Amino acid sequence: MKFPVIRPEIPSVQAWAGYLEEAYGSRRFSNYGPLSGRLESWLCEEWGADCTACVLTSSGTAAIAAPLIARGISGKVLLPAFTFPATLSAIKMAGATPVLMDVCRGDWRVSADALDDAFAATGAQAAIVLCPFGMRSEFSTHARIASQHGGILIIDNAAGLGVDRMPVESSPDVFEAYSLHATKPFAIGEGGVTFANVSSEKALRRALNFGLPAAVAGELPTWGINGKLSEFHAAVGLAVAAVFNAQLRARRGMAARYIAALLDFPEVCFCKEPDDSAWQLFPLLLPTTESVDAFEEHTRLLGMEIRRYYRPSLSSHFAVERVTECPVSEDLSQRMCCVPVYSNASESELDEVVAIVSSALCRALKRT
Secondary structure (H helix, E strand, C coil): EEECCCCCCCHHHHHHHHHHHHHHCCCCCCCHHHHHHHHHHHHHHHHHCCCCEEEEEEEEHHHHHHHHHHHCCCCCEEEEECCCHHHHHHHHHCCCCCEEEEEEEECCCCCCHHHHHHHHHHHCCCCECCCCHEEECCHHHHHHHHHHHCEEEEEEECCCCCCCCCCCCCCEEEEEEEHHHCCCCCCCCCCEEEEEEEEHHHHHHHHCCCCCCCCCCCCCCCCCCCCCCCCCHHHHHHHHCCCCCHHHHHHHHHHHHHHHHHHHHHCCCCCCCCCCCCCCCCECCCCCCCHHHHHHHHHCCCCCCCCCCCCCHHHHHCCEEEECEEEEEEEEHHHHEEECHHHHHCHHHHHHHHHHHHHHHHHCCCCC
């Protein structure tokens, strides 16, 4: 496949190995070592607000689970059916009970009104909302609703690092989780980060370190997981930090090329603002399942891999509780597909990739 859907862009060993001298010098290779501290500080400065704390984690899943563990959430947690399975896995990792909700057809997100009704109907202690495909999302009303019901809100923004600053200074009940997996724009191999109000930092670190340190010697006031990031991954992260803004510009430039070409296809729904995502992938909602099948076949024949997200929807894949049936999520999961975005594509590659997408859409939509 000439153009795989993901072309991981991890810095070379030479780019990050030098950072490890500090870890070897201090003999700290995990447990919030010096390199993790430096990367957390950089993340706060670049993407946090005045009272933001950044806590690195071993995965994006752990970054979602940590706030639930830190707050002792053991009851029901609301989440969209239109999301990646890791969102549900994080709830189970924390020992809580997932409850699925449907999303809106227009913006692929859980609506604030639906969230309000779901809290009232289920007595949930928390809710997770998704920034689909890392796209810019506004959840201030959702945060207020969660707080009114005595719950917390976790924003699952796995692929969205670099889009917006995290304004958590006004609410200690809001958390935002990102993935640093090899497939993401900020790629370190495996890892994640939770952005939170500084008042939650100690509890998050305890949740990711087996519940330690105890409030009293010999006593465990809570439990926790082993969810810390190693210093080796933090070293890769520091190397990524040095080039990330340039990578973002390149990804947004490629997204702009797609957008210009896709304006000729009014049947296709897509984001029209290049700055509204960090663009792990570029999502397209096609009009029918048959058109997606045809698009996938034609791109494959032309040397491009696509990915169908979030398919299947959680409501059609897992036997878990739900607030209502989830027909919109199930429909979206059948018609959504994603095409590649790279930050290191040459001009000739950009031309070829956009031409493949346009050609395949013409065939899939039976254009001449």
